[in-house]
Amino acid sequence: MFEFAWPWVFILLPLPWLMRLVLPVADSGEPALKVSFLSDLEGLARRRARANLPAWRQQAPFILLWLLLLAATARPQWLGEPVPIAASGRDLLVAVDVSGSMDFPDMQWQDEDVSRLTLVQLLLGDFLESREGDRVGLILFGSQAYVQAPLTFDRRTVRVWLDEARIGIAGKNTAIGDAIGLALKRLRLRPAQSRVLILVTDGANNGGEIDPLTAARLAAREGVKIYPIGIGADPEESGTLGLLGLNPSLDLDEPSLIEIAEATGGQYFRARDGKELQAIKDTLDQLEPVAQQPTQARPAQALYQWPLALALLLSILLVARVLWPDHPLQRLFNKDLFLQTQLLPDWRQRLKRLRLRRRR
Numbered sequence: 308m309f310e311f312a313w314p315w316v317f318i319l320l321p322l323p324w325l326m327r328l329v330l331p332v333a334d335s336g337e338p339a340l341k342v343s344f345l346s347d348l349e350g351l352a353r354r355r356a357r358a359n360l361p362a363w364r365q366q367a368p369f370i371l372l373w374l375l376l377l378a379a380t381a382r383p384q385w386l387g388e389p390v391p392i393a394a395s396g397r398d399l400l401v402a403v404d405v406s407g408s409m410d411f412p413d414m415q416w417q418d419e420d421v422s423r424l425t426l427v428q429l430l431l432g433d434f435l436e437s438r439e440g441d442r443v444g445l446i447l448f449g450s451q452a453y454v455q456a457p458l459t460f461d462r463r464t465v466r467v468w469l470d471e472a473r474i475g476i477a478g479k480n481t482a483i484g485d486a487i488g489l490a491l492k493r494l495r496l497r498p499a500q501s502r503v504l505i506l507v508t509d510g511a512n513n514g515g516e517i518d519p520l521t522a523a524r525l526a527a528r529e530g531v532k533i534y535p536i537g538i539g540a541d542p543e544e545s546g547t548l549g550l551l552g553l554n555p556s557l558d559l560d561e562p563s564l565i566e567i568a569e570a571t572g573g574q575y576f577r578a579r580d581g582k583e584l585q586a587i588k589d590t591l592d593q594l595e596p597v598a599q600q601p602t603q604a605r606p607a608q609a610l611y612q613w614p615l616a617l618a619l620l621l622s623i624l625l626v627a628r629v630l631w632p633d634h635p636l637q638r639l640f641n642k643d644l645f646l647q648t649q650l651l652p653d654w655r656q657r658l659k660r661l662r663l664r665r666r667r
Contacts, residue, residue: 308385308386309383309384309385309386309610310383310384310386311378311381311382311383311384312381312382312383312384312607313380313381313382314381316377316380316381317377317381319377320373320374320377323369323373368621368624368625369625371621372618372621372622372625375614375615375617375618375621376614376615376618378611378614379611379612379614379615379618380611382609382611383609383610383611383613383614384607384608384609384610384611385607385608385610386605386606386607387605387606387607387608388605389605397438397440397441397442397501397502397503398441398442398444398458398494398497398501398502398503399435399438399441399442399443399444399503399504399505400443400444400445400446400458400490400493400494400503400504400505401431401435401443401444401445401446401469401504401505401507402445402446402447402448402452402486402487402489402490402504402505402506402507403424403427403431403445403446403447403448403469403472403507404448404449404481404483404486404507404508404509404510405424405447405448405449405472405473405474405475405476405477406449406450406474406475406477406478406479406480406481406509406510407474407475407479408423408481408509408510408539408558409422409423409424409427409474409509409538410422410423410424410474411423411509411539413539413540414426414538414539414540414580414581415580415581415582416429416580416581417581421581423509423538423539424472424474426538426578426581426584427469427507427538427584428469428470428472429581430581430584430585430588431469431505431507431584431588432466432469432470433588434588434591434592435462435465435466435469436462436463436465436466437462437592438462439462441460441462442458442459442460442497443456443458443459443462443465444456444457444458444459444465444493445465445468445469446486446489446490447472447476447477448477448481448482448483448485448486448489449475449476449477449478449479449480449481449482449514450477450478450479450480450482450514450515451477451478451482451485451514451515452477452482452485452486452488452489452515453477453489454489454493455468455469455472456468456469457493458493458494458497478514480513480514480515481508481510481511481512481513481514482512482514482515482516482517483506483508483511483512483515483519483563484512484515484516484517484518484519484521484522485514485515485516485517485522486506486515487504487506487517487519487522487523487526487533487567488517488522488525490504490526490531491504491522491525491526491529491531494529494531495529495531501532502529502530502531502532503531503532503534504526504531504532504533504534504573505533505534505536505591506533506534506535506536506564506567507535507536507538508535508536508537508538508559508564509537509538509539509558509559510558510559510560511558511559511560511563512560512563519563519567520563520566520567520570523566523567523570523571524570526570526571527570527571527572531571532571532572532573533567533568533570533571533573534568534573534574534575534576534591534594535564535565535567535568535573535575535576536575536576536577536578536584536587537559537561537564537575537576537577537578538578538584539559539578539579540579540580541579561575561577574594576590
């Protein structure tokens with residue numbers, strides 16, 4: 308079905324004519340011609356003025372151009388048949404720690420050592436992209452927390468933003484409380500049936516302005532569930548040491564993460580390798596199922612480019628009319644051809660008679 312998204316634009320249709328009535332006539336700046344037989348030319352001037360009045364053939368191209376521009380501005384579109392889409396009304400944010408310790412390569416995935424952030428990008432990226440019907444978003448946090456991707460149904464784009472996350476982009480520390488507070492700020496404004504925050508970190512809160520437990524209690528009041536995921540191999544099992552000879556997994560504050568989950572009605576998970584994180588992803592799909600009630604939407608195909616293209620073509624023809632007035636094609640538009648063939652010979656005859664009269 309064809310329709311205009313903004314049909315009210317057509318109220319601007321009489322705007323050019325209103326401007327012509329309101330605005331003063333432009334001064335050409337040319338000096339007036341003073342002749343002694345002005346009274347004899349008044350009748351001739353009135354006749355020329357009547358001949359120069361805009362006729363419908365002269366106005367038609369400009370009227371058509373204005374109509375095409377209005378039609379393009381009104382956003383013409385073709386609406387297709389209604390199609391069902393999955394919509395659960397759930398808002399799901401993933402907050403990922405990108406501090407320096409997340410670059411520690413103590414995780415196993417397909418018999419290879421990978422960094423903690425790389426494993427999160429591989430598995431949680433698949434998790435986000437599979438959340439059909441949910442609005443998903445991404446928060447990156449280090450010394451500060453940032454919204455990398457707002458809540459959206461475009462899961463593919465959120466996956467791309469997660470894949471492009473880099474270590475240290477938000478600072479070297481770990482501001483867990485700020486990440487929860489920022490997620491709460493985004494989720495509390497959404498009238499969703501279920502608000503979920505998945506918090507991925509490998510350390511303890513050592514930055515930011517908000518205490519994580521205080522932020523968790525505020526989240527519980529707003530109905531936000533938090534599922535913390537502590538990532539990193541066990542210190543006694545991992546033989547890889549950091550720059551200072553210590554395993555970063557020693558910094559993981561599991562008691563605080565457990566308390567955050569219990570305060571909000573969520574659940575704490577521990578991911579020591581790729582298999583455990585894969586199992587966590589499957590568990591989250593069971594705890595927070597997707598697509599409860601399907602809705603319908605009508606796909607819209609924009610058509611504004613067609614009237615816009617016609618307006619551009621017509622503008623080019625009107626410009627060509629001025630630049631090449633003698634071209635044979637100009638007979639389609641040039642109304643002055645009548646003046647050149649009919650009026651100008653009459654002018655010459657009248658001027659000859661006036662000169663003869665003055666000589667006598």
